[in-house]
Amino acid sequence: MRHPLQHLRGNAIRALRSQGLQVDVLGEDMQSKLVEEARKACLLVNLPFVHRAASRVPFSVLKYAMTLDGKIAASSGHAAWISSKLSRNRVFELRGRSDAIIVGGNTVRRDNPRLTARHGGGHMPIRIVLSQSLDLPEEANLWDLSDVSTVVVTQRGARRSFQRYLASKGVEVVEFDILNPRDVMEYFHDRGYLSILWECGGTLAASAISSGVIHKVFAFVAPKIIGGKNAPSPVGELGMVEMSQALDLIDVCFEQIGPDMLISGFLQPIPDLTPTIPSEDETFAIDPTVAPFETSIIFFYKTWDLYGAFSNFSPHPIQMPDEDGNYVTWFSVEHYYQANKFIGVSNPLAQDCIDKIKSAKSPEEAARMGRLTQRRQPHLVRSDWESVKIDVMYRALKCKFSIYPHLNSMLLSTAGSVLVEASPHDLFWGGRRDGEGLNYLGRLLMKLRSEFLGESSAASENTCIAL
Secondary structure: OOOOOOOOOOHHHHHHHHOOOOOOOEOOOEOOHHHHHHHHHHHHHOHHHHHHHHOOOOEEEEEEEEEOOOOOOOOOOOOOOOOOHHHHHHHHHHHHOOOEEEEEHHHHHHHOOOOOOOOOOOOOOEEEEEOOOOOOOOOOHHHOOOOOOEEEEEEOOOOHHHHHHHHHHOOEEEEEOOOOHHHHHHHHHHOOOOEEEEOOOHHHHHHHHHOOOOOEEEEEEEOOOOOOOOOOOOOOOOOOOOHHHOOOOEEEEEEEEOOEEEEEEEOOOOOOOOOOOOOHHHHHHHOHHHOOOOOOEEEEOOOOOOOHHHOOOOOOOEEEEOOOOOEEEEOOHHHHHHHOOOOOOOOHHHHHHHHHHHOOOOHHHHHHHHHHHHHHOHHHOOOOHHHHHHHHHHHHHHHHHHHOHHHHHHHHOOOOOEEEEOOOOOOOOOOOOOOOOOOHHHHHHHHHHHHHHHHHHHHHHHHHHHO
């Protein structure tokens, strides 16, 4: 299928075809019932990316387990366990494919969840708590950040003292003037999140559905009956009074998992990518207020963005000399940067950490390993790390932009513009869109750009002299 993002669409197809390879685009070059099924399967695999291209919210899945009589807990609130272990393992798989998991305050107070993927390593989704009043317990598993971080989203001004307490624990707190799921999802869309798993109670689920941010539902139905007039249900009040108002799921699937039945389906149709999604220039011409960056400032963050290749997470392998002067290949700048935290430390555990980071399957995984080890085992970090980390990043970036001509050209094309790494939570390497960060990554890139431009000018002068 064609790339969902306009500025990348067709690039890979052209590159492959230019090398003489046959590339068939499902639904364009090939058409049949079988091909249509393949196209739909391809679309389903890429749904989070498709939704990012077609809307301003991440792809969101509502997951819940309920008894045969539609209860998610007993009248007492007890809910462990409704579904079988096989069903719970499937939930761990869903978590491992998500960027974040969302729960509400009631879930934190009642269940004290950990919300980990529990699959022995790999991707761990961020935990997000939505709480309007911030009426949350001081002791909770979600405040333990040893494995993965937590973000608490609340209404502006709510329990300032508790916000300071959470900050002391390392929990990030984000305030909204008015807390509603649509604004929250747009915010996390801007942070680069593609896929969100909602594991909340009925009240928040109803609010999310009413706001139009839930795209798919996974309902695990257990062959149990608990009863109870006041026992909670998966979805709270939606304001519907007639059955004709009920929301019908699309493309419903049924799957038996052990004794349970998994019913899944879409609440919203899959976006049609046939119409061309406007490019950034076209969007700006229609509505200047939605321009992704000002003419004098270029923001970059996620690797799939227009200038995403500027990121230290972009998958461009580099070769850097080791302590013995031998060149070693690293999958990305971030792999090299994280490993350097532990280079030169005379401890077998430090070398083991370096080896694991080097073999990490993605820059994100390398970053998770490096940060986690730095936080849990600070004695393994080289003593001069704070004084050398900027230089380590600079050398890796210089290698990357020196060996890839198209990256070098892209960097030089930004001459005259300020480069800002727009990470919303990294105030050292990032500058944030509000300018609060130190933006060291942007600074290093501008320094590199200046050096490359100087070398280009010198080469031109030398050419003139030779002539």
